[in-house]
Amino acid sequence: MSVIGVSKNHNEQGGIHQNLFTNTHYRNLFLRFWSLAAVFSFAISLYFALFYAGTDSTMGNVQRVFYMHVSAFAGATVAFFVTLVAGGMYLWKRTQKWDTLGLAGVEVGLVLSIITLVTGSIWARPTWNAWWTWDPRLTSAAIMALTYAAYLMLRNGIESPERQRTFSAVYGILAFSTVIFTFMITRMRGDTIHPNVIGSSPVNAKGTFEMVDNMRVAFSVNMWAWCVFIAPVLVWWRIRLENLSNTAKLRRAEFLNEQN
Amino acid sequence: MPPVPNTDAYMVLGYIVIITIVSLYTLSLVMRFRSVHKDIEALSE
Numbered sequence: 410m411s412v413i414g415v416s417k418n419h420n421e422q423g424g425i426h427q428n429l430f431t432n433t434h435y436r437n438l439f440l441r442f443w444s445l446a447a448v449f450s451f452a453i454s455l456y457f458a459l460f461y462a463g464t465d466s467t468m469g470n471v472q473r474v475f476y477m478h479v480s481a482f483a484g485a486t487v488a489f490f491v492t493l494v495a496g497g498m499y500l501w502k503r504t505q506k507w508d509t510l511g512l513a514g515v516e517v518g519l520v521l522s523i524i525t526l527v528t529g530s531i532w533a534r535p536t537w538n539a540w541w542t543w544d545p546r547l548t549s550a551a552i553m554a555l556t557y558a559a560y561l562m563l564r565n566g567i568e569s570p571e572r573q574r575t576f577s578a579v580y581g582i583l584a585f586s587t588v589i590f591t592f593m594i595t596r597m598r599g600d601t602i603h604p605n606v607i608g609s610s611p612v613n614a615k616g617t618f619e620m621v622d623n624m625r626v627a628f629s630v631n632m633w634a635w636c637v638f639i640a641p642v643l644v645w646w647r648i649r650l651e652n653l654s655n656t657a658k659l660r661r662a663e664f665l666n667e668q669n
Numbered sequence: 670m671p672p673v674p675n676t677d678a679y680m681v682l683g684y685i686v687i688i689t690i691v692s693l694y695t696l697s698l699v700m701r702f703r704s705v706h707k708d709i710e711a712l713s714e
Contacts, residue, residue, distance in 0.1 A: 451691070459684070464673060471676035474683035481687070520694045524687055531683045535676045639691075646698055653705045660712040 440645055447642040450634035454480070454627075462627035474532045479606055480631040481524040482550075484640035488518030489557065489588050491644060496581035499574060505655075508574040511581045513647035515560050517640055522554040537602065537615055546603035549594045553587040560584060 458476035465472035492514035499507035529547065530540050541547065560580050567573040595601045602615045606628075620628065 455684070466670075466673050469674040469676035469680075471679040471683070473680050477684075477687050520690065524690050527686050527690070528683045531679050531686065535674065535679050643694070643698075650698060650701055650705070653702065653709070657705050657708045657712070660709055664712050 440642075440649075443638065443645070444642050447634075447638035450630075450638040454631040454634040457627040457630040462624045463621060468536055471532055471535050474528050476627050476631040477635070478525055478528040478532060479628070480635040481521045481528070483632055484635035485518040485521035485525060486588055486592075487636050487640045488514045488521060488644055489585055490514075492518065492581040493585040496578035499578040500582075505574065508577060509648055509651045509655075510644075511577055512564070512651060513644045515557050515581065515584075516647055517643040519554060519557045519561070520643070521635070521640060522550070522557065526550060526554060542602070544603055545594045545598045545601045546591070549587070549591040553591045556584045556587045 454476070458473050462473060462476065464470055492511040495507045495511035495514060499511065526547075529550070533542070534540050560577065563580070564573055564577050567576055595603050595605050604615075
């Protein structure tokens with residue numbers, strides 16, 4: 410197995426259909442097990458965030474949003490990193506499986522980015538007294554999400570499959586700069602009010618808190634759940650969907666050929 | 670020591686949003702799978 414089960418099978422239809430994640434018994438079993446683990450880890454992470462971690466004395470219970478707000482961003486980063494790697498691999502190997510992997514990473518990463526943005530807004534309301542401010546971190550996170558949303562829209566606007574894949578690969582690589590920028594911005598700009606999880610927070614940060622041991626455990630459990638189980642499982646299922654769609658396209662093309 | 674502010678409603682809203690978005694995306698995958706399966710079945714007939 411190369412990348413989470415991508416097979417090396419090819420056919421002669423010019424790349425329309427490839428047996429990525431072929432329905433072998435082993436892969437099905439592994440995906441089902443991993444999916445169950447993702448559901449279980451989501452439930453566990455909810456328990457740790459809502460009941461195990463203590464209540465923050467300054468912000469109250471809204472601080473519990475932090476555990477999934479940050480972990481969803483980490484999961485999105487994993488998914489976008491997958492797209493970055495897949496883009497490079499596609500430009501090198503020119504095989505469709507890498508394009509499918511890149512597409513799946515963008516879609517899942519975008520969903521998790523939306524979770525990050527919305528939960529951040531909800532957390533900001535009682536903490537910053539505003540649903541949204543054009544803070545450097547918030548702005549860069551919004552640009553990141555919009556950049557990946559544009560990937561999906563622009564990709565669908567290209568008719569030639571080869572050009573579509575090449576464009577997606579290059580775009581997926583370049584778009585990762587917005588992820589790095591979002592991560593780095595609070596370390597480069599002193600005027601941001603967004604706190605940091607890793608390293609010291611900016612001087613103007615509002616909503617900082619001291620992580621005690623229970624909070625660290627809850628945070629670790631959430632990071633593990635989103636980065637190791639939820640994001641990868643969603644990417645894998647999205648790959649399967651794309652492969653099935655490609656099979657349907659191939660069947661449709663064959664059907665039309667027979668009609669003609 | 671100042672009292673802990675009551676921000677429970679925001680916490681509940683946050684977790685409802687998380688569960689809703691994850692559920693909606695999962696549901697969208699299921700719906701798309703069903704739709705493609707139907708297409709394949711129709712083309713096979």
